[in-house]
Amino acid sequence: MYKLKEIADKVYYVGVNDRQKVLFENMWPLPYGVSYNSYLIIDEKTVLVDTVDVCYSDIFLKKIEDALGGRTLDYLIVNHMEPDHSGSIRLLRQLYPNVQIVGNKRTFDMLEGFHGINTGLLEVKDGETLNVGRHQLSFHLAPMVHWPEVMVTYDATDKILFSADAFGTYGALDGAVLDVDMNLDHYWDEMRRYYANIVGKYGNPVQKALQKLSGLEIKTICSTHGPVWTKYIPDVIKIYDQLSRYEGQDGVVIVYGSMYGNTEQMAEAIASSLAEHGVKNIVMHNVSKSHASYILKDIFKYKAVIIGCPTYSNQLYPEIDSLLQKIEVREVKNRLFGYFGSFSWAGAAVKRLAAFGEKMNWEVVGAPVEQKQGLKPDKYEACWELGKAMAERI
Numbered sequence: 001m002y003k004l005k006e007i008a009d010k011v012y013y014v015g016v017n018d019r020q021k022v023l024f025e026n027m028w029p030l031p032y033g034v035s036y037n038s039y040l041i042i043d044e045k046t047v048l049v050d051t052v053d054v055c056y057s058d059i060f061l062k063k064i065e066d067a068l069g070g071r072t073l074d075y076l077i078v079n080h081m082e083p084d085h086s087g088s089i090r091l092l093r094q095l096y097p098n099v100q101i102v103g104n105k106r107t108f109d110m111l112e113g114f115h116g117i118n119t120g121l122l123e124v125k126d127g128e129t130l131n132v133g134r135h136q137l138s139f140h141l142a143p144m145v146h147w148p149e150v151m152v153t154y155d156a157t158d159k160i161l162f163s164a165d166a167f168g169t170y171g172a173l174d175g176a177v178l179d180v181d182m183n184l185d186h187y188w189d190e191m192r193r194y195y196a197n198i199v200g201k202y203g204n205p206v207q208k209a210l211q212k213l214s215g216l217e218i219k220t221i222c223s224t225h226g227p228v229w230t231k232y233i234p235d236v237i238k239i240y241d242q243l244s245r246y247e248g249q250d251g252v253v254i255v256y257g258s259m260y261g262n263t264e265q266m267a268e269a270i271a272s273s274l275a276e277h278g279v280k281n282i283v284m285h286n287v288s289k290s291h292a293s294y295i296l297k298d299i300f301k302y303k304a305v306i307i308g309c310p311t312y313s314n315q316l317y318p319e320i321d322s323l324l325q326k327i328e329v330r331e332v333k334n335r336l337f338g339y340f341g342s343f344s345w346a347g348a349a350v351k352r353l354a355a356f357g358e359k360m361n362w363e364v365v366g367a368p369v370e371q372k373q374g375l376k377p378d379k380y381e382a383c384w385e386l387g388k389a390m391a392e393r394i
C-alpha cells in the first residue's frame with residue numbers, strides 16, 4: 001500500500017512523523033513537529049536501520065511489513081539506543097523473532113536494560129563490516145554523539161552514511177524526504193536548535209566523529225531526524241563543524257530578565273548602540289518569554305552574548321539563573337561576553353554574572369553596567385558604551 005521513498009537502489013525510508021508531541025524530551029518545543037527516521041535495505045538479506053518512538057510503532061511496523069512483501073527481517077542495526085529510536089525494538093522482535101540485532105557492547109547493555117533483550121545479537125566492533133548482498137556495511141563507533149553507545153553505519157556500495165542523531169534536525173517531513181525535494185528554510189535554524197539543545201555539550205566527541213568520518217566518500221546522509229541529506233551535505237557538515245567547535249557567527253544575542261522594565265530599558269539602550277555602531281545581527285530575548293531552547297540556539301549561533309539581570313532575593317533573577325545553568329552544562333566556549341544588571345537596595349546580580357563569565361572563561365567586553373532603581377543618564381551612557389565596545393570587538 002505504501003509508496004515508500006526509495007533513497008537509493010532498494011533502500012527505503014520507513015520513518016514516521018510526530019506532529020503531536022509538544023515538547024521533545026519533555027523540554028524542547030516542536031513547532032514543526034519531529035520525524036523519527038528509519039531505513040530499510042532490501043538485499044539478499046533484509047536490514048532495518050534503527051526503529052522509531054513506541055507511540056508510532058503501529059504505523060512503522062505496517063510500513064516495514066509492506067516493504068518486505070512477505071520476506072522476513074534478517075537484521076536490525078541499532079545505531080542509537082535513545083528511546084525515540086529504540087522504542088519499537090521489542091515489538092519488532094515479537095513480529096520477527098529471528099531478526100539479528102546488530103550493535104556494539106554498549107548497545108547491548110542498554111538493550112537488555114530498556115527492553116530485556118539479550119539473545120539474537122550480533123556484536124560489532126569499530127570498523128567491522130557486514131555483507132548483506134550488494135550492500136557492504138561497516139560500523140563506526142561515535143561515542144557521546146550524544147550517547148555512549150552511538151555508532152554510525154556506512155554503506156560502501158551506495159555511499160550512504162546512516163548517521164544516528166548526527167546531522168539531525170527538529171521538524172517533521174512535510175511530504176518529501178530528500179533535501180533536494182523540499183523547501184529547507186526552517187530546517188537550518190531547527191538543526192542549530194536541535195544541536196544546541198540535545199548535542200551541545202559534546203563538541204569534542206562530534207569533532208572526533210567528523211574527523212573519523214572524513215575519510216569516507218559520502219553521497220547521502222540518513223540521520224534519525226529530519227531530511228535525508230544529499231546536495232546539501234557540505235552545508236550540513238559545515239554547520240555541525242562550526243557548532244561543535246563553538247564557532248559563532250558575527251552577531252550579538254542580548255538576553256535579559258526584567259520584572260518591571262528597568263533592566264529591559266538597559267537592554268534596549270545596548271541594542272540601539274550595537275545597531276548604531278554597525279551590528280546587523282542582533283537578537284533580543286526576554287528570558288521570561290523566549291523558551292530557553294531558542295536562546296541556546298542563538299547563543300550557539302552567534303559569537304557575542306550580553307546578559308542582563310535584576311537582583312532577586314539577593315540572587316540572580318531565577319529565569320536567568322536557570323538559563324546560565326543550561327549554558328554551563330553545554331560548556332559553551334569562546335564567547336564574547338557583556339553583562340549588566342539592576343537592583344534596588346543591595347545588588348547581587350551583576351557580581352554573579354561576573355562570576356559566571358569567569359567560570360565560562362569567556363572574554364569580557366566593555367564595562368559591566370549596574371543600575372540602582374530607574375535608568376539615569378549616566379547609566380544610559382554606560383549601556384551605550386557597552387554596546388559600542390561590543391560592536392567594535394566583533
Ligand SMILES: Cc1cc2nc3c(=O)[nH]c(=O)nc-3n(C[C@H](O)[C@H](O)[C@H](O)COP(=O)(O)O)c2cc1C
Pocket residue numbers: 257258259260261262263264310311312313314315342343344345346347348372373
Ligand atoms: C521579588 C523581588 C525581589 C527582589 N530582591 C532584591 C534584592 O535582593 N536586592 C535588591 O537590591 N533588589 C531586589 N529587588 C529589586 C529589583 O532588583 C530592582 O527593582 C530591579 O531594578 C528590578 O528590575 P526590573 O525593573 O527590570 O524588573 C527585588 C525585587 C523583587 C520584585
